[in-house]
Amino acid sequence: MQQLSAFLRTGALVFGGGHVVMPLLEHSLVPQGWIGLDQFLVGYGAAQAVPGPMFSFAAFLGFDLQDGLHGLAGALMALTALFLPSFLLIGGVLPFWSALGRLRMMRRALFGINAAVVGILVAALFQPIWQSAILGRPEFCLAITAFLLLVCWKQPAWRVVLLCAVVGGLVFT
Structure with missing residues (x-):
């Protein structure tokens, strides 16, 4: 149940897109030993290659957890728990959305939330991705080349x- 709670809490805090999920899930799952950092990063990387990466990533994590949730049932429960809060929030806020958008305090709050999302994304780029993937000059050069290509x-x-x-x-094996 603690694992399911971690997915629910992460789903409730997500604002600004799927990549914000990664550091929140990493902080909730890896330190507890429910999944190793290497396995976590493998799942995150693989999920980026398919449409709907956060759906794939949540299912991967739920399937691969060490204790409690795991297997197909774990994948389905993790997926549901991660996305349920946003569906409930949309259903609860949608009737008031137009009125909320007119409030100056709400617009200011959204600017602050957006700034926080950028900070979380930069932090996620640095830890764990940068620290575990850029180990020397060859990895740095490949990352810069990929950035320039994109x-x-x-x-x-x-x-x-x-x-x-x-x-x-070819280079790193």
Whole structure:
């Protein structure tokens, strides 16, 4: 039940997109030993290659947890627990959304929330991704190349991921 609670709490705190889920789930699951950091990062990376990555990631984590939730039932329960709070919130707030959007205090709060989301995303890039993936100059060069391919040369993400996988397989093995 503690694992299910971790997914529910994370789902209740998410604002700003799926990538905000990653540091929250990592903080809830890895220190307790429910899943190892390496396995967590493998699941996160694999989920990025498919549509709906947070659905895939939640199901992966629920399936692979060490104690309590695991297997197909764990995957379904983790998936439901992660997304249930947002569905309940939408149902509860939707009737008042227009009125809330007109309140200056609510607009100011959303600016603060958006700034916090950017901070969480930067923190997630640094820990655990940067600290566990960029181990030296070769990894740094590959990361910069991938960034340039995506941002400057507007290459599709699938092509950049495939190129990095091939280069990583050739250089880092």
